[in-house]
Amino acid sequence: MTNRILGVLGGMGPLASAQFMLRLTLLTPAETDQEHIPAVLWSDPRIPDRGRARQGGPDPLSALMAGIDGLRAAGCGAIAIPCNTAHGWYDRMAERTGLPILHIVDAAAAQLALVAPSGIIGVMGTAATLEMRLYQDRLEARGWQVITPDEREMAELVSPAILAVKSNRVAAAYAPLAEMAQRLAARGAKAVVLGCTEIPLGLQAGPSHTLGVLLIDTIDALALASIAWAKPALGIIKLESTAA
Amino acid sequence: MTNRILGVLGGMGPLASAQFMLRLTLLTPAETDQEHIPAVLWSDPRIPDRGRARQGGPDPLSALMAGIDGLRAAGCGAIAIPCNTAHGWYDRMAERTGLPILHIVDAAAAQLALVAPSGIIGVMGTAATLEMRLYQDRLEARGWQVITPDEREMAELVSPAILAVKSNRVAAAYAPLAEMAQRLAARGAKAVVLGCTEIPLGLQAGPSHTLGVLLIDTIDALALASIAWAKPALGIIKLESTAA
Structure with missing residues (x-):
């Protein structure tokens, strides 16, 4: 028990955040309820759109902080944010916040x-995620070469x-996402990061192995x-840049 | 927006609670994030086992109330509990609590x-749910005749x-649950209530229409x-006994 x-x-x-809770549960080695990870999900779909904020819309920061403060008040010790664009x-x-935030790109x-x-x-993601270079900068710093869809493909x-x-x-x-993943593979990508949490939900509506x-x-x-x-005792993975 | x-x-x-969040989202008519329902999920798998509590194990009430108090502090206006046995x-x-709790049997x-x-x-459910007559009493009061698995089938x-x-x-x-649903149908059930939130998760691992x-x-x-x-403006359903 943790x-x-x-x-x-x-x-x-x-x-995406409901799917995150499902995958968190299915990926946790556990035989009983009590061995699973206690978690609080603050699902606030009213948080202003992250992409639109970059085009002059309302800034989401205060709504994001309200959620983090609420999670802290509920006793949470770290924050996970299953939205890539929000990592801008x-x-x-x-x-x-004093709490560690597990960075989705790490x-x-x-x-x-x-x-x-x-x-x-x-890397596939929202236009905002790609424009903010959330993946490009962090992955290229570690030696990968990142390719992304062009403007028309976006x-x-x-x-x-x-x-x-x-x-x-x-x-x-499904079809447009499958097409895009295959185009990136044809341009030499050894793997494609689904860098927007809506993308795996679309791709799972069809067979992904055929890509x-x-x-x-x-x-x-x-x-x-x-x-x-x-x-931590499971020793599954270690993030490079996130304190825990 | 609500x-x-x-x-x-x-x-x-x-x-089950992750699946609840997924279904809550998929069943909500919405075109954008902002039209979905704000929700806080307090997922505490450490809450003492409800079935075992009835056999002399630790009582879950204080852990249940800690969750409800946390949800209230987070600004929630009603409580849904995707666990049938907890309704005991x-x-x-x-x-x-002063908050309305949406009763799962209603x-x-x-x-x-x-x-x-x-x-x-x-009605299929945990042994505790059936022994506490959570479904039998509420459904029979409204005119249905309830049949359940026998002890050996449980x-x-x-x-x-x-x-x-x-x-x-x-x-x-999947297989044992499918078998049980078919046995209840063979005994005359016009419908089978999956009165434990783990049961639909098992049945969706196979084809359910074939039952x-x-x-x-x-x-x-x-x-x-x-x-x-x-x-409420959608006018989807009205629960008989739960204030909202």
Whole structure:
């Protein structure tokens, strides 16, 4: 039994954070309820849209901090945020809270290191995540070469698919996401990071093995990092840059 | 957008409450994140086992109340508990908190009324749920005739399947649960209530339509009742005995 309580700042979108809770449970080695990880999910879908904030919309920082403060008040010892784009506010959140925040890009990098330790890596994500270079800077600093969809591919394939998942139309999201993953593989990517937590939800609406390229699901990566934090004795993985 | 925040007292088991969050999201009519229901999930798998409490084990009431108090502090306006057995403590919880608690049996009854408004109904659940007559008393008071597995069926089929789900072995749970649902149908049940939130998780590991009997998933029923509470304008369902 662990007494470390995980705080999950979610609702961005709510399907992704629910899926995170499911994967956190399924990936935890446990025989009874009591061996699972105590967690509080703060699912606030009202948090202002992260992409729109970058285009002059309302800033999400105060809503993000309200969630982190609520999770802290509930006794949580670390924060996981199953939304890649929200990590554009990582430094400001980390600066304002004393709690460790498990960085989703570090979590993805830890999984990448196991299956594709060097070379070209494809990254799919929201336009905001790619523009903020959340993946490019952190992965290139560790020696990977990062390729991403071009502007037209974002507009025609990735962005509409992410919106489809956010409106519960997961089946409609599969084909464009599958097409994009295959294009990145054709350009040399040894693995493709699904760097928006809506993307694995769309891809799981169809067969993913047929894509013929390794996919790094950032929901799973963050769940594994969370399990490693809550149950350090398991020794599953170690994030490079996140204190715990 | 709704400003009603749903409190979900979960972790009993954690897979069931994660699935509840997923179904709450998928069943909510929404086009954007911001139209979904704000919710806080208190997933505390350390809450003492409800079945074992009835056999002299530690009582879960104080852990249940700690969760409800935490959800109240987080600003939640009603509580949903995706664990049928925990409803054996419903009266004591309701008495101690001022918040409305959406009763899972009422939620199941609201769905039953739509598809099998009278006659014989099968109910599967934990031994504790059946012994406490959580379903029998409430459904019989409304005119249904309730049949349940016998002691041997509980020991050989239902109880081991529930334990399998709690240890993440959902595939192993399918066959015994499917067998039990079919036996209840053969005895005249027009519908079978899956009155333990682990049961739908086991049954979804295989095809459920082949069972040839209507199944009432209490995770879905409680999610629908929660949506009705959070978004009363939708007019989805009305629970008979729960104030909101």
